[in-house]
Amino acid sequence: MARASYSVSAKSISSEVFNLKSHSWKTVQVSHIDINNPVEIGIFSNGSVHWLASQGGDLNRRNTILSFDVKEELFIETALPNVTCTEYTGFTCLGDLKGCLYALYGGCDGVDMDVWLMKEYGAVNSWSKIIRLNWVEFDVDYGMHPLCFIHEDDVVVDLDAWNIVRYNLSSKTMKMFKKCSTDWHLSLVYTESLVSPYG
Template sequence: MISLKDPLEKESVGEKALGSCYGLVFFVCYNDVILLWNPTTQKTRLIPDPITPFSNATRFYGLGYDHSIDDYKMVRASRSISSDAIISQVFSLKTGSWRTIQTAHMNINDPDEIGLFSNGAIHWIVRHRAHNGGLIKSETILSFNVKDERFLEIRLPNSDESENEESGFWSVGDLKGCLYVVYGGDGVDMDVWVMKEYGVERSWNKVIKLDWVRFSCDYGMMPVCFTHGDEVVIDLDSWDLVRFNVKENTYKRFKKCSTDWHFWVVYTETLVSPYG
């Protein structure tokens, strides 16, 4: 186990949320500052504020990699509360500048703050809004293709417990190149659905059910990542991490690094620079 220096230690920014793409981790801070960090090289970079600020609205973020031009792109988007417009800005690591891209019009609400990069696109779980402005239990995946810089929607699988008000789709992830989503809730078993063929809705397949009672959770459990074998790392109550072997139906706890609650992020070790 390797200890890493806190990248925010010398920055008076205050971390609010974090995500990653390949070898880079990013922090979205309370004053809307974005910090990029390569944990392998310990290099950091503060992304400058966009020229055009956002008004008060729901904001969400993501980091992706455009293979066609060998460039990382940071996306900062805002959904207007009074309309269905999604205004988004893209920061290129190579050019070191922001661009405002075409406004999308989509009927969404309550997007995840941090998106997940998989299959060339960033993904957020969102909810649709009813015509009267209220929330309805209709979730979907909002995706942003980093090459074409376009928003699209991907339908979620039909869950057997879709009528359960205590349950819902919690998160998205990447399993060996396939997009997956996690369905469940407090006190409810967690189902992991994998999209075997990206973009093909009928290819959703439930691959794992995580038993709530088995892991003795108080507040919640969440898959963190899958190993190359038959194991899944699971976060329990933001307190413990366990490694669960799906075939053997056994699990082991990781040694805790602190006595406090934790946050986690998955990244791949690389030497890529946060300056592109």
């Protein structure tokens, strides 16, 4: 069993492995990169957990992706797509679409949403912008982010953590999913499996 622990005061994240024989945790690696949102759950994709992170001082601060390879028990830093970020926007979250890691640029505070997909995992030059969603077209107040693809042209988008829509990229039409509650929500995507996680 492995875990990653973030220290707010030290601005570092450490990976630890639990030893069943000694019933104790052992630190295997420490990374001194600042996780942008330490309370956010990391995104699991391609056998690793990923976080948006930043490194360097205030003047030369750069955004990056910090990932923890669960099998190798190693932290790896990966560059984000080469996009000029402004003070008011930037990369807001990571996710997994069709088994590929994606980075979301914009999608909040009135900025259109661009989805950048890493088509070949670990290859920085394989980042490709696959979707641009117009802020005005979706009539959102706070933010939007993609959840999954249903078919090649249909993407499910969470709007303001309030509504979920199915959007067709070719026809630019959307269909609202029926709400199951009147509260804000957190959307998660899972894949059904016949394999039990308990062995």
